[in-house]
Amino acid sequence: MKLYFAPNTCSLASHIVLEELGLPHQAVKVNNQTKRTADGEDHLTINPKGHVAALVRDDGEVITEAPVILQYLESLKPGAGLAPPAGSLERWRLLERLNFIGSELHPKVALLFNRDWPEAVLQGAREKLFKRVDYLENTLDSQQPFDLSGAYLFAVLGWFKLVGLELSQWPRLHAWHQATAQRPAVERALAAQTA
Numbered sequence: 645m646k647l648y649f650a651p652n653t654c655s656l657a658s659h660i661v662l663e664e665l666g667l668p669h670q671a672v673k674v675n676n677q678t679k680r681t682a683d684g685e686d687h688l689t690i691n692p693k694g695h696v697a698a699l700v701r702d703d704g705e706v707i708t709e710a711p712v713i714l715q716y717l718e719s720l721k722p723g724a725g726l727a728p729p730a731g732s733l734e735r736w737r738l739l740e741r742l743n744f745i746g747s748e749l750h751p752k753v754a755l756l757f758n759r760d761w762p763e764a765v766l767q768g769a770r771e772k773l774f775k776r777v778d779y780l781e782n783t784l785d786s787q788q789p790f791d792l793s794g795a796y797l798f799a800v801l802g803w804f805k806l807v808g809l810e811l812s813q814w815p816r817l818h819a820w821h822q823a824t825a826q827r828p829a830v831e832r833a834l835a836a837q838t839a
């Protein structure tokens with residue numbers, strides 16, 4: 645399998661899950677500005693949507709969209725603890741969390757990377773984002789085992805400092821993020837992405 649990734653993006657979530665599950669893979673770094681890999685491959689030929697992450701299976705099939713890649717990877721090692729069994733209520737809760745991160749959190753934080761946008765627009769975006777982050781802060785279950793949604797949440801919360809936000813404004817999320825950063829698989833994924 646090949647994971648097409650770029651540092652400081654949502655591709656970190658897939659990278660973490662590959663490491664958590666111990667799945668053999670090759671990580672291919674994409675320059676998200678030029679859409680080229682280090683050896684000159686055009687990422688648009690892999691994922692015409694132009695995004696990372698993209699996962700290329702050994703049979704050449706390409707899987708995209710963060711929540712789908714995460715669930716695909718988990719399906720290769722079901723029962724490894726990163727997702728409850730399909731059909732269980734807990735599984736639906738996991739899908740709710742993945743969808744919430746993918747639709748309510750990821751795009752709203754990503755928007756704040758547009759530092760040259762008018763401050764009024766950015767402020768409006770921050771206000772909407774903060775409501776979602778407050779919800780997470782108030783509902784975070786620190787006893788819940790690390791799962792696919794944890795990998796995705798970790799990646800997105802990691803952008804806060806890059807967009808000028810201080811995660812410590814949300815003490816429970818901040819503590820969770822710091823503790824999650826200590827997971828060996830997370831350390832390996834981060835090291836691979838910054839090598």
Ligand SMILES: N[C@@H](CCC(=O)N[C@@H](CS)C(=O)NCC(=O)O)C(=O)O
Pocket residue numbers: 652653654655676694695696697708709710711746
């Ligand atoms: N819906 C896609 C979004 C992926 C996405 O937003 N990727 C960003 C990095 S986090 C990206 O590669 N952006 C590059 C671009 O838009 O040109 C998914 O869930 O995978």
